[in-house]
Amino acid sequence: MPRIAPLLSPPFSRPPSRVAIRRVRGYEADLSALLFETLREFDLPVRDKTVLLKPNLVGLDPLGMMNTHPAVIAAARETFLRMGASEVLIGDGPAMDRDTQAVLESIRLREYAGPLSRIFVDLNIDAVERVELKTRASRLKELYFPKTVRGVDFLVSLPKLKTHHWAGVTLSLKNMFGVVPGGCYGWPKNILHWAGIDRAILDINAAVRPDFAIVDGIIGMEGNGPIQGQPKPCGVIVCGDDPVAVDATCTRVMGLLPEKVKYLAHAGTLLGHIGEEKIRQMAESIESVCTPFAVLDAFRHLRHNASGPVWHVNCV
Amino acid sequence: MHSTPAAPDQSAANGIDVAYFVLNTCLPYLRGAQNDDGGWGFTQGLESRVEPTAWCVLALHEFSEGPRVDEAAVRGFGYLERTQLPDGSWPATPGQEQGSWTTTPACWALLAYREQAQDRLDRGVNWLWKTPPGDAGRWWRFVRRLTAKRSVSSQSDQLYGWSWTQGTASWVEPTAYALIVLRRAPEKLLSNDAQKRISIAQKMLLDRMCPGGGWNCGNPMVYGVAGEPQVVPTVWALLALRDSGTPEFKKSLDWLEANRGEVQSLASLALTKIGLDALGRSDPNLENSLAASFRDKDISVVNVPAIAWTTLAMSSKQNWLKLTMPGEAS
Numbered sequence: 331m332p333r334i335a336p337l338l339s340p341p342f343s344r345p346p347s348r349v350a351i352r353r354v355r356g357y358e359a360d361l362s363a364l365l366f367e368t369l370r371e372f373d374l375p376v377r378d379k380t381v382l383l384k385p386n387l388v389g390l391d392p393l394g395m396m397n398t399h400p401a402v403i404a405a406a407r408e409t410f411l412r413m414g415a416s417e418v419l420i421g422d423g424p425a426m427d428r429d430t431q432a433v434l435e436s437i438r439l440r441e442y443a444g445p446l447s448r449i450f451v452d453l454n455i456d457a458v459e460r461v462e463l464k465t466r467a468s469r470l471k472e473l474y475f476p477k478t479v480r481g482v483d484f485l486v487s488l489p490k491l492k493t494h495h496w497a498g499v500t501l502s503l504k505n506m507f508g509v510v511p512g513g514c515y516g517w518p519k520n521i522l523h524w525a526g527i528d529r530a531i532l533d534i535n536a537a538v539r540p541d542f543a544i545v546d547g548i549i550g551m552e553g554n555g556p557i558q559g560q561p562k563p564c565g566v567i568v569c570g571d572d573p574v575a576v577d578a579t580c581t582r583v584m585g586l587l588p589e590k591v592k593y594l595a596h597a598g599t600l601l602g603h604i605g606e607e608k609i610r611q612m613a614e615s616i617e618s619v620c621t622p623f624a625v626l627d628a629f630r631h632l633r634h635n636a637s638g639p640v641w642h643v644n645c646v
Numbered sequence: 647m648h649s650t651p652a653a654p655d656q657s658a659a660n661g662i663d664v665a666y667f668v669l670n671t672c673l674p675y676l677r678g679a680q681n682d683d684g685g686w687g688f689t690q691g692l693e694s695r696v697e698p699t700a701w702c703v704l705a706l707h708e709f710s711e712g713p714r715v716d717e718a719a720v721r722g723f724g725y726l727e728r729t730q731l732p733d734g735s736w737p738a739t740p741g742q743e744q745g746s747w748t749t750t751p752a753c754w755a756l757l758a759y760r761e762q763a764q765d766r767l768d769r770g771v772n773w774l775w776k777t778p779p780g781d782a783g784r785w786w787r788f789v790r791r792l793t794a795k796r797s798v799s800s801q802s803d804q805l806y807g808w809s810w811t812q813g814t815a816s817w818v819e820p821t822a823y824a825l826i827v828l829r830r831a832p833e834k835l836l837s838n839d840a841q842k843r844i845s846i847a848q849k850m851l852l853d854r855m856c857p858g859g860g861w862n863c864g865n866p867m868v869y870g871v872a873g874e875p876q877v878v879p880t881v882w883a884l885l886a887l888r889d890s891g892t893p894e895f896k897k898s899l900d901w902l903e904a905n906r907g908e909v910q911s912l913a914s915l916a917l918t919k920i921g922l923d924a925l926g927r928s929d930p931n932l933e934n935s936l937a938a939s940f941r942d943k944d945i946s947v948v949n950v951p952a953i954a955w956t957t958l959a960m961s962s963k964q965n966w967l968k969l970t971m972p973g974e975a976s
Contacts, residue, residue: 389876390874426862426863427862427863427876427878428819428878428913429877429878429913430947430949431910431913431948431952432877432909432910432911432914435911436910446947447947450947452688452689452949454688455687455689455692455949456688456692457692458739460741474739474742495869513688513738513739514738514742515738516738516746516747516809516810516811516817516820517810517817518817518863520815521810521814523814524780524814524815554868554869554871557868558868558869558871558873626869
C-alpha cells in the first residue's frame, strides 16, 4: 500500500504531541530495553506492519562522530520487531559519498545489526517514483522518492543530535534529505541546496513525513556540523510521535531556540508543534538534561543567552 | 571482516585465476542482472537506468573477444540509444526530461560502438560542453563574491566544471567524467570556447583537491577544517588529470596508493585498482583482495556499477580507458 500524504494542518487543529527524553549512560547501555520501555508508552500502530528506520549516515565515519550510532540503529530495529512489526528495514542514501557499502563498513553496522542483505536498502539507488510537491515551499515542483520510503507502513527518522553549518541544527526533519535519491540527483543532492535548504526540508517532510522520530543524542556534534564538528556528549535519546516537536525539544536540549531555526519555525506552522505548551514532555525534563552546544558565529542568534558557547572558526 | 591489500583474505592468499574469475563470476552476474529492455538497474531486478547500463556495456564490451561481440552489451547499447533525449543528453532516471551527469558515462559507452553511434555521440558531446552548470553564470559569481559564504570555504568561485543535475553547482565527480570523455571528443565539436571550458574545469579540479591530497565530492576545506578525501572521486579526478603532471596530481596519487590498505568496499577497491593500474602504481595484491571481497561481501548492499567496475578492474588490456585517450585505437 502506498503511504498516504499526511494532512497538513495548522497548530490549533492538531492534538498535542508527545516527546520523551531518556537519559543514557553510553552506547554500551541496554538501549533495546530502554527503547522498548519508552516506545511502549506511545502505543504505536506497528503490529504486522513494515517499518523503515532512516538513520543519518552521512559518510565514512570510523570514529563514530557524524553518523547515527549503529548500537542505536540495531536497538531500534530490535524494539520494533519486539513490538510486533512484521519487517523492520534500515535505509538511507548517504549524501556525500556514493559508496554506501564503504559507509556501512566504516561504522561496522553488520556487527550490531547482523547481515544486511535482507534488511538494508540503499535509498540512493532504490526504484523511484515521481511525487508532485504540494507544499511548494521551495521552487521544486516535484521530486523523485524511493519506492521503499513511499511503500512502507511506518517511517521512523533516526538522526544524530548535531549542529549544521547551513541550517543551524540537523535532527529528524533535516535527516529526511537522505531519502532523496543520489541516483537521480547526484552526490551531494545539490538540487536541494539550490532550492534552499530550509524550504526543501519542508517540502520533503510534507511529502514523506516520518511517523516517529528517535534522536541519538548520546554523543552529539557541536560547532561545524554535520561532518566536521566536535563530539558533544549529551547522554540522551529523544523520541516522539511528531518529528517537529521532537526537533524543537532537541533544539532546546542543545540550549538553542527552535523558533529561531528557520525551517523549524516554518514547520511549526503546518507540519507539527514547536510550542512547549503543545508538547507533552515525558520522562526527563528539558532543563535537567540541557547541554549547551557551541554554534558557529552565523548561528549566534539561536542561543538562549549571549554568553553561551560559540564555535570559533579559523576561516582561511 | 574485510579483506584488504595488506591482509588479503585467506581464500585469496594463493592468488586467483583472473580470467576464470571474470568469466565465471563477474560476467555471468552482469548478464544475469540485465533487464528485458536491455538496460540495468542499480541493483538486480530494479528498473533500468542510464548510468549502471553504461558501466555494464563498457564492462561486457571489454571482455568481448575479437570480432565476437557480447550480445548483452549490444542490447545495453540499444537501451542507451533509445533513452537519449532529443537535446543529446541522457536523464538519470526514466521520465526525467532533463539531461544530467549520466550523459558522460553514456557517451563513454558509445565510444565503444563509435561506428554505429557517431551521430548520437556527437550530440551527447555537444550537449556536454554547451550546457553550463549553475555556478558558471557571471551574475552568480558576482553575488557569490559579495556574500559572506565566500569566507566559509577556501575554493575559488571563479572556477567551474560540470554539475550533477542541470542548473546546480559544479562538483568533482561529474567534472572528472566530462573531462575524461571530452578528451576523445572530435576536434570539429570542440571550439575555442569548449577548450577554454575544459581548461577552467581542470583548474577547478586542482583547486578542489583536499589539502592532504585526493578529492571528496568537492569540499576541500569548510570553515577552516580540511575535508577528508574519498576513493571514488579521487580515482575519477586522477584519471581526468592524468596528463597534467602537476604536484597536486602526484600528491593525490600518493594518497590513493597509501590508502589502499584502508579500503573496505567493493566499489572503492575496484576503483583503487583501476586508478593505480592506469597510473603506473599497480599492486598485485589488489587483484586477490578484489576477488575475495567480491566473494565475501554482503552482496545486496553492493550495486551493479560496483560489479561492473570490478570487472573492468580485472582487465589487463584496459581498452575502456584507451577509448578516451586521443590517438588510441578503439
